[in-house]
Amino acid sequence: MTLLEISNLKKSFDNNEVLKGIDLKVNKGDVVSILGPSGSGKTTLLRCINFLEKPDGGHLSFEGKEYDLSKISKSDISSIRKDTGFVFQGYNLFANKNVLENVTLGLTSARHVPKKQADEKALEVLKKVGMDGYKDYYPSQLSGGQQQRVAIARALATDPGIIYFDEPTSALDPELTSEVLEVMRELASEGMTMIVVTHEMGFAKEVSSHVVFMADGRVIEEGNSKEFFDDPKEERTREFLRLTEH
Amino acid sequence: MFNAQTLELLISSFPKILVYGLKVSLPLALTAFVLSTFIAVLVATVQYAEVPVFRQICRFYIWIIRGTPLLVQLMVAFYGLPLFGINANPFLVAIIVFSICEGAYSAETMRAAMEAVPAGQLEAGYCVGMSYIQIMWHIILPQAFRTAFPSLFNALISMVKDTSLASSITVVEMFTRTKQIAGQSYNYFPLYIEVAAIYLIFCTVLTFVQKRGEKRLGNYGIRK
Ligand SMILES: Nc1ncnc2c1ncn2[C@@H]1O[C@H](COP(=O)(O)OP(=O)(O)OP(=O)(O)O)[C@@H](O)[C@H]1O
Ligand SMILES: [Mg+2]
Numbered sequence: 001m002t003l004l005e006i007s008n009l010k011k012s013f014d015n016n017e018v019l020k021g022i023d024l025k026v027n028k029g030d031v032v033s034i035l036g037p038s039g040s041g042k043t044t045l046l047r048c049i050n051f052l053e054k055p056d057g058g059h060l061s062f063e064g065k066e067y068d069l070s071k072i073s074k075s076d077i078s079s080i081r082k083d084t085g086f087v088f089q090g091y092n093l094f095a096n097k098n099v100l101e102n103v104t105l106g107l108t109s110a111r112h113v114p115k116k117q118a119d120e121k122a123l124e125v126l127k128k129v130g131m132d133g134y135k136d137y138y139p140s141q142l143s144g145g146q147q148q149r150v151a152i153a154r155a156l157a158t159d160p161g162i163i164y165f166d167e168p169t170s171a172l173d174p175e176l177t178s179e180v181l182e183v184m185r186e187l188a189s190e191g192m193t194m195i196v197v198t199h200e201m202g203f204a205k206e207v208s209s210h211v212v213f214m215a216d217g218r219v220i221e222e223g224n225s226k227e228f229f230d231d232p233k234e235e236r237t238r239e240f241l242r243l244t245e246h
Numbered sequence: 247m248f249n250a251q252t253l254e255l256l257i258s259s260f261p262k263i264l265v266y267g268l269k270v271s272l273p274l275a276l277t278a279f280v281l282s283t284f285i286a287v288l289v290a291t292v293q294y295a296e297v298p299v300f301r302q303i304c305r306f307y308i309w310i311i312r313g314t315p316l317l318v319q320l321m322v323a324f325y326g327l328p329l330f331g332i333n334a335n336p337f338l339v340a341i342i343v344f345s346i347c348e349g350a351y352s353a354e355t356m357r358a359a360m361e362a363v364p365a366g367q368l369e370a371g372y373c374v375g376m377s378y379i380q381i382m383w384h385i386i387l388p389q390a391f392r393t394a395f396p397s398l399f400n401a402l403i404s405m406v407k408d409t410s411l412a413s414s415i416t417v418v419e420m421f422t423r424t425k426q427i428a429g430q431s432y433n434y435f436p437l438y439i440e441v442a443a444i445y446l447i448f449c450t451v452l453t454f455v456q457k458r459g460e461k462r463l464g465n466y467g468i469r470k
Contacts, residue, residue, distance in 0.1 A: 052369050078375070086373035092366035096389045096466050106374030109384055138467030151370075158374060 002061070003028045003161060003193055004049075009058035009069060011041075011048050018044050020217040022058070026162065026195060026210075031188045033204035033225065034197045036214035037240065042197040043089075045214070046164045050086055051077045063161055082110070085155030085163035089171055091147040093139035093154070099126065100135040103154045111158065118157075125153040129183050145176030149183055156187075163187075165196040181207075201244055205229050213237050252436050259427050259437060267420040267444055271409040274337070274419065278344035279402045285349030286398075290356035290390075291382065304353070311350035317411050319343050324415040340412040348405055355397045359390035392463050399456040403449050420444065 004026040011019040018041045026032055034042050047053040048069075049060065055069040062080055093102050103122035107113040113121070126132040129149040139147055148168055155163050165184070169177040181203055188194065188207050198204055204211055204225060211228040213221045213236075221234045232238050289304045311319070323343045327334060334342075363386050371381035410421035418426075424441040428434045 050373060052372065078377070081372060082375040084373070086370070088366060088370065090366055092364070092370035094367055094370065094385050095363075096385065096392070105371075105384060106376065109380045110375035110377070141467040154370075154374060 001028045002026070003030075003063060005061040006049060007059045009045070009048060009060075010056045011044055011053060012056055018217050019048065019055075022214075022217075022219055024212065024219070024222075026193060028161075028193055029191045030193055030210050031208040032195045032210040032212060033208035034195065034212045034214060035199075035201075035204060035240070036220075040214045041217045042214055043166050046086070046166050046195065046197060050081060050084055050164060052086075082158070083161045085158065085160040087148070087151050087155050087163060087165045087168050089167040091139070091144070091151045091171075093147055093151060095139055097138075098135065099131060099137050099139075099142075099150050102139070102150055103157045106154065106158045121157055122153070125156040126150070128156065128186070129153045130179075143176060144172045145179045148172065148176075148180045152180070152183055152187075162193040162195065165194060165198070167197050167199065170199060199244070201241075213240065215240070252433060255431055255433055256436055256440055259424075260440065262427060263420055263424050263437075263441055264444060266418065266423040267448065270337070270412075270417065270419040271406065271421075272448065274340055274344065274409050274412060274417075275402065275406040277341050278348055279398075279405060281341070281345035282348035282352050282401075283398060285345060286352035286356045287387065287391075289349065289353035290360055291387075293353075293357050294360045294386075295378070295382075308350045308353060311347055316343070316347050316408060317414055319347055320411060320415050336412070336415045336417045339415060340409075340417050344405060344408075344412075348401055352394075352398055352401060355394045355401075356390060359393035360386055362393055363389045392465070395460060395463060396456065399452070399459070403452050403456075406448055406452065407445055 002025060004024075006022060006024045009019055009022040009024075010017070022041075022045055024032075024045075034045070036042050044053060048055040051072070058069040060067045060069055060072075060080075063083065067076055067080075094105065097105060100119065100122055103126060104113075104115070104118040107118035107121060108115055123132055123135065126135060129152050131146060131149050131153060134142065134146065134150075139150070142150065152163075152168075168184070169180050172180065177200070181200065184194070184196070184203070185207050196203070196208065208225050211222065211225045212219055213228070213232075213234075215236055221228070221232060221237045223233075228237075229241070232241060289307065292300045292304050320340065320343050323339050324336065327339065367385050368381055371385055376384070409419050412419050413422040413425075421441060424437050428437040431437070
């Protein structure tokens with residue numbers, strides 16, 4: 001079942017066309033890894049489909065509803081956001097809120113869920129990411145890996161249909177990277193739909209069902225992840241994979 | 247100069263001066279501080295949110311207020327209001343002028359503090375479905391207020407001393423009262439030392455309150 005479909009998404013900053021017509025289809029339960037060299041527009045793509053950046057044009061179909069990206073309304077943006085989660089490279093936890101409040105705020109303030117119910121939900125997702133023992137800590141008291149796991153819990157708390165991850169581990173030391181990847185692996189196995197921009201080839205290869213390779217604002221190649229890694233079609237992809245091999 | 251007579255004058259005048267500090271100077275400063283903080287939050291938010299038109303109005307307000315002396319503002323209000331048929335009592339005029347004046351400075355403090363909150367937190371708020379107002383209320387303003395708190399309090403301490411300017415529009419506050427007593431006794435110097443000491447006591451107490459306030463507000467687990 002198609003959950004999200006983007007067609008001909010375009011975005012320019014001033015005269016610099018960063019996304020030159022992106023098409024992407026995500027089915028329910030897919031884990032899509034987006035790979036590509038620095039500056040190819042991966043972050044911009046994720047930001048555009050959650051409207052942190054205003055897309056110039058294109059079409060979005062999300063959960064059966066159709067949207068024209070060039071003139072999408074505020075209320076459509078808000079309803080799409082309410083069913084998506086976003087995990088940032090830099091965590092972006094709310095510095096003035098403790099771990100529990102970071103996770104509950106989307107429920108209590110944006111969705112008017114009663115506090116008690118929100119706390120229960122938060123503890124459940126914090127447990128899933130292994131952070132339930134830190135509910136009273138402030139973000140500044142946690143390691144990067146712990147902060148990112150709380151950020152994942154925050155995204156999970158609102159039961160989104162899909163979660164976008166923008167290089168969730170690239171600000172982390174290798175040993176902290178694995179604790180975050182482990183959580184994401186578990187989410188994938190539970191059937192969570194995710195789009196993950198990543199430089200972790202291991203994750204893309206083993207966890208994702210689908211891989212999209214971007215360069216210069218275009219999708220160069222995509223396919224199921226086994227085919228993509230075993231038998232890349234495009235020269236550009238082969239070169240990229242060669243460069244990232246250690 | 248420091249004879250028994252002076253000592254007696256100091257002792258007898260102390261409560262008379264102090265009562266004007268407690269009844270006029272401090273209430274003036276504290277009320278104006280509270281009102282100016284409201285103005286500051288409003289004006290800073292309008293600018294932070296880049297609300298068209300209102301933002302220009304706020305810049306204009308800040309430009310006028312920061313570019314003219316408080317003493318002149320007091321005079322303008324005191325002599326200007328009656329021309330519009332408004333005959334407010336001088337104490338009220340002083341409160342309004344002090345609030346408006348302090349509001350302009352504090353607005354800039356608040357705006358800088360709001361801009362210091364990393365933009366990523368605003369984006370994260372959007373991503374969990376919060377509205378702009380909700381993000382302001384729960385995330386941006388509390389952090390900005392914590393950052394601005396020492397500067398705002400600093401302004402309050404300044405204002406306590408500036409209340410003496412209210413004498414220019416016939417408000418009898420602590421300093422004016424001191425001048426009156428000094429004039430009657432022809433013994434100026436000791437009385438001015440005395441009133442200086444009382445201002446110092448007020449400001450010392452406020453500094454203590456500021457330290458306590460900062461502790462209470464906490465710093466979200468950030469160790470200094
Ligand atoms: N806010 C912005 N204003 C102007 N240019 C921008 C902005 N954001 C991104 N760009 C430009 O868009 C291009 C794509 O950036 P983007 O961050 O999407 O790349 P990326 O694929 O995520 O790269 P990386 O792997 O380094 O994160 C870059 O050339 C960048 O300079
Ligand atoms: Mg990026």
